[in-house]
Amino acid sequence: MTDTDSNAPRERDEIEGRLLVVDDDRPIREGLRRVLTAEGYDVRIAEDAEEALRLARESPPDLVVSDLNLPGRSGLELIAALQDRGIETTVVVLTGHASIESAIAATRRGVYDYLTKPVDRANLLDVVRRGLERAALRREVLLLRREMMQSGRLTRLVGRSPAMLELYREIEQVAPTSASVLITGESGTGKEVVARTIHQLSQRASGRLVATNCAAIPDALLESEMFGHEKGAFTGAVAARAGCFELADGGSLLLDEIGEMPADLQSKLLRVLEDGVIRRVGGDRERKVDVRVIASTNVAIEELLADGSFREDLYYRLNVFNLHIPPLRERPEDIPLLAEHFLHQFAEEGSKVAFSDAALDHLSAHSWPGNARELRNAVQRALILCSRGEIQPEHLPDPRRRRPQPPREDGDAIRVEVGTSIRDAEKALILATLAACDDNRTRTAEMLGVSAKTLYNKLTAYEQSQGEGAGS
Helix, strand or coil, rough: CCCCCCCCCCCCCCCCCEEEEECCHHHHHHHHHHHHHHHEEEEEECCCHHHHHHHHCCCCCCEEEEEEECCCHHHHHHHHHHHHCCCCEEEEEECCCCCHHHHHHHHCCCCCCECCCCCEEEHHHHHHHHHHHHHHHHHHHHHHHHHHHHHCCCEEEEECCCHHHHHHHHHHHHHCCCCCCCCCCCCCCCCCHHHHHHHHHHCCCCCCEEECCCCCCCCCHHHHHHHHHCCCCCCCCCEEECCHHHHHHCCEEEEEEEHHCHHHHHHHHHHHHHHHHHECCCCCCEEEECEEEEEECCCCCHHHHHHHCCCCCHHHCCCCCECCCCCCCCCCCHHHHHHHHHHHCCCCCCCEEECHHHHHHHCCCCCCHHHHHHHHHHHHHHHHCCCCCEECCCHCCCCCCCCCCCCCCCCCCCCCCCCCCCHHHHHHHHHHHHHCCCCCCCHHHHHCCCCHHHHHHHHHHHHHHHHHHCCC
């Protein structure tokens, strides 16, 4: 360590902090301890990652100063292990072999600063001081976040029911880690909002969150959407294009409606999750990516596992941590809070519009099968109908009004002869439901409990088979 200052004690602000110094070179770690202890810091030392993890579990440090080249686990692996255990700390790394690659890797892991050996004493103390200021700010943010949670909010999530408070707690646990997350819940419950909250509270918040809907993209294009393609890879590929994994490098990738991913692409995704390497369609060059994958689905993925349409090994790789979002009907106490939240979103600044007590009672009486999305649309419509004053029940949907139901055993009954194939019976049900919904495919898919993509594929298959029959 170099010393450009005199031996007189440096004046500094009184910033308390628990420091952990990790270095396999004894003279260096002892020297660091002496310098930092002289500044009034509480300093512990470790010679490798295993000892550092043990000490961090006993008493989480405010700041870690670690060598990158440690015996056994490297400094970067130590940082990852701390994050995986939910130990939020500011990290400064030291190395005697600086390189652009190691600096980039350290930055992606959320490292606060990067110092080369021999370390200048004044520079070290300045970095530690600023790092502890950052740690103190993070603690304040964490305290504020927990106060918000108690009031029923976590970033864009709203709700103070026991189920939502438990969801907030689970998000706080998993967000700082690098674990893959599978978010489950009905359509409209806010799965993308949960994914964005995880990203915002993670070490990757400075990177991108890239979202792609596996159900909205044709199977033939989904691989290119995820992994990119080279020029000329297929008809229409007039230029090279980066895929979602490359765009999300250093950040997070949300794979919405993961249950709709075709089987051949599932195996390729599994390989990327295991190796962290992608290859563009039509290309032969492998590209290393550092991406946290968050997946979501509104279908019972266990059923997809049972019928073999979803790979079991991919499921376990994605479902490291499961977050389930309860439907609105299971947490009616959150309806008024959500409604007020949406009203503030849509109301013009300075607007005096508010809900009457009768309107809030009216909202709470509705089961909201479309969940928060349906409630949001209802509030927006009510605000249009009532531009000033109070929103009354007549401005809101009638909770007694039932959604269209599939045909039943009445005048519109579907009659299926004994011996009819399951495929033909399914076709009759789908077409009858589509007719009952006035050819509204979105509503038809919701009623049948399938994704819009599944319905589209089935209707396309019916049209093709009809065309083939007409031509025979």
